[in-house]
Amino acid sequence: MNQPATSPPTSTPDSHGAAAAPPRLPPRAAWAMLLVLISGFALSQAYRTVTAIFAQGLQADFGLSTASLGLFASLFALTFGAVQLFMGVGIDLYGLRRTVLVTAPLCVLGAVISAWSPNYAWLLAGQALIGLGCAPAFLACTVFIARHFTASQFALVSGISLGLGGVGMLFTGTPLAWLVERYGWRSGFALLGLLSALSWLLIAWKVHEPQGSASTAPRQSWLTAIREFGALLTMPHSWGILSLGLVTYASFLTLRGLWLGPLFMERHGWSLVASGNLALLVSVISLVMPGLFGRMDPGPLRRRQWMVGSVMATAVLYAVLGLLHATWLNVALIIIIVICSGSSVLQYANARSSFPPEATGRAMALLTMAMFLGAGLMQWLTGLFASWAQHYGFDPFAGVMLGIAGMLALGAAGFQAMPMSEQLRKNL
Numbered sequence: 001m002n003q004p005a006t007s008p009p010t011s012t013p014d015s016h017g018a019a020a021a022p023p024r025l026p027p028r029a030a031w032a033m034l035l036v037l038i039s040g041f042a043l044s045q046a047y048r049t050v051t052a053i054f055a056q057g058l059q060a061d062f063g064l065s066t067a068s069l070g071l072f073a074s075l076f077a078l079t080f081g082a083v084q085l086f087m088g089v090g091i092d093l094y095g096l097r098r099t100v101l102v103t104a105p106l107c108v109l110g111a112v113i114s115a116w117s118p119n120y121a122w123l124l125a126g127q128a129l130i131g132l133g134c135a136p137a138f139l140a141c142t143v144f145i146a147r148h149f150t151a152s153q154f155a156l157v158s159g160i161s162l163g164l165g166g167v168g169m170l171f172t173g174t175p176l177a178w179l180v181e182r183y184g185w186r187s188g189f190a191l192l193g194l195l196s197a198l199s200w201l202l203i204a205w206k207v208h209e210p211q212g213s214a215s216t217a218p219r220q221s222w223l224t225a226i227r228e229f230g231a232l233l234t235m236p237h238s239w240g241i242l243s244l245g246l247v248t249y250a251s252f253l254t255l256r257g258l259w260l261g262p263l264f265m266e267r268h269g270w271s272l273v274a275s276g277n278l279a280l281l282v283s284v285i286s287l288v289m290p291g292l293f294g295r296m297d298p299g300p301l302r303r304r305q306w307m308v309g310s311v312m313a314t315a316v317l318y319a320v321l322g323l324l325h326a327t328w329l330n331v332a333l334i335i336i337i338v339i340c341s342g343s344s345v346l347q348y349a350n351a352r353s354s355f356p357p358e359a360t361g362r363a364m365a366l367l368t369m370a371m372f373l374g375a376g377l378m379q380w381l382t383g384l385f386a387s388w389a390q391h392y393g394f395d396p397f398a399g400v401m402l403g404i405a406g407m408l409a410l411g412a413a414g415f416q417a418m419p420m421s422e423q424l425r426k427n428l
Helices: 025-045 051-060 066-082 083-095 096-116 120-135 139-147 150-163 166-170 173-182 185-206 222-232 236-243 248-267 273-296 300-322 325-355 356-393 396-417 422-427
Strands: none
Touching: 025 083, 025 096, 025 120, 025 139, 025 150, 025 166, 025 185, 051 066, 051 120, 051 173, 051 185, 051 248, 051 273, 066 083, 066 120, 066 166, 066 356, 083 139, 083 222, 083 356, 096 139, 096 185, 120 273, 139 150, 139 166, 139 356, 150 166, 150 273, 150 325, 166 273, 173 185, 173 356, 185 325, 185 422, 222 236, 236 248, 236 396, 248 273, 248 300, 248 325, 248 356, 248 396, 273 325, 300 325, 300 396, 325 356, 325 422, 356 396
16 A cells, blocks of 8 residues: 555644654554444444344334335434544544543433334434434544554554444344344333443543643633644545545445345335345445445555546446346346445545644544435435335436435545645655
8 A cells, every 4th residue: 555654643733733642552452442433433333234124123013114214214313424523623632542432322312212212203202312422433443543643554453443343234134134023113212222232331441542641731712622623624635535425435325224124125025134244245245345446546646537437437336236136236236336336435545644743633534524424415415216106117226326426426526626735746
């Protein structure tokens, strides 16, 4: 890999502009703490992909339309993404451990409310709380990697972390489908809530940031920290990064987390467990691909070409998936789409290379915010696309997949239209 030679930051600047530089953890300790943090991220992955398995039960119990189902699925990502800025500030000001431990109980509460919910409104409330509780999960991992691993390791370790976090999606394949088929969707939320409580206890026990990491300067105010996030938006290249960030992960999450089960159960007559088996296969592939793309990272200049090319190819695959109904072809297309989706890890390496070292934490938070707001928006919009297609007598899944394809193409065009950052030019 050809990553920039600068060392990753260990903190964002203090209120006087001086960056505190705590020592990195020893490699073994860094990996141990990262794996514990990934447990929270894995559960976050599980929560955001349950709709594909719960959809049939939710529609039967609450009479949900495809648009209402899309709103339910999107609410996790919308609440998750909306508070990324505040999670980034919280991590900068109070540390990874405190931020995660304060927010994670909301996830447990949301799972309890969802399992108990007597109506759709309570279900939405539970979903929103789950999104808030999971909000720092991936950002904490990403900032931890930037602080305690070298710059040349960043793309690889991030890819491995994405892959390990994908274990949560394995649970929402065959295992969750089996559980839901026998005991109902409420049992799924109850089990996830229990696992979230165990993860919280594990993080409280094992994750401790190194001594000496706090700056001796006065603590930066929330207003100042938020202004620093706003400053990133004055840079033209930020908008290109956000344009691509809004659609790439969103397309994968919309397929795997919302439409995969309904597509094969309604278009091809599969059972819930059979759809869960395919979801399990997709999840296994998604564990491996980010690490492979991270290992193949071609460096700052060619990385941009890889990113745009893979997104445009994925857009074409979604369009074909929407229009062609052969079962074997639909399965093959989904597998290829998931393989291509692993390239999204390169966006984090690109963001890391595109901003000065002291802005790494804020840049990661901004990109993560875009990814999850985009996921929420895409899930909601595809629910509307499905309803519109049904209203006019067309296949609802064609409307969904063509809509995803169009959004991917627009995101890639927006990224390509924006200039490369000066920071990235320096590192070429």
